Amino acid sequence: MEKQRCVKMDEIMKNMLIVALRDVFREEKAKGMSVEETRNLTMKLIDYEDTKLFLADNEYRKAIEALNKLRNTYLDAGRYSDGIDVVFCKLLKAKYKRCKVR
Template identity: 55%
Template structure:
């Protein structure tokens, strides 16, 4: 058993995370950096059906950075960021919970 961040999710949260991480994945791929961690997280989110999402510290950090980058892009284009802010705060305020590895 290990400690992971537990995030309550719904369809909007998962879709917003996939959208933000997709942009990060493209940037990493263009820069020639490793895309394994981002790609694995996107695939895990694509098949996510539970009400709770457990993130490791690395995944949590990447999700926050990706959502913040998406928020910056929206602000540059003059779009509203209310939905992104909600998801970002939900991820940032996630508490540690015990996670059983299978």
């Protein structure tokens, strides 16, 4: 059993995280950085069907970074970021819970 962050997920939150991670993936690939971690997290989200998502610390940091970049992009374009803010707050409030390592 390992402690990981537990986040209650719905379909909208899942899709928003996938879009944010896709943008980070493209940026990392263009810069020639390693994209393995971003790819793994994106694939984990695509295949995920449960209501609770367990994230390791590195996955949690990557998700926060991706949502923050997406939020900044929206604000720079003059768009509302209310939906992103809700997902961002849910992710920031995620607590550690014990789960089986998958």
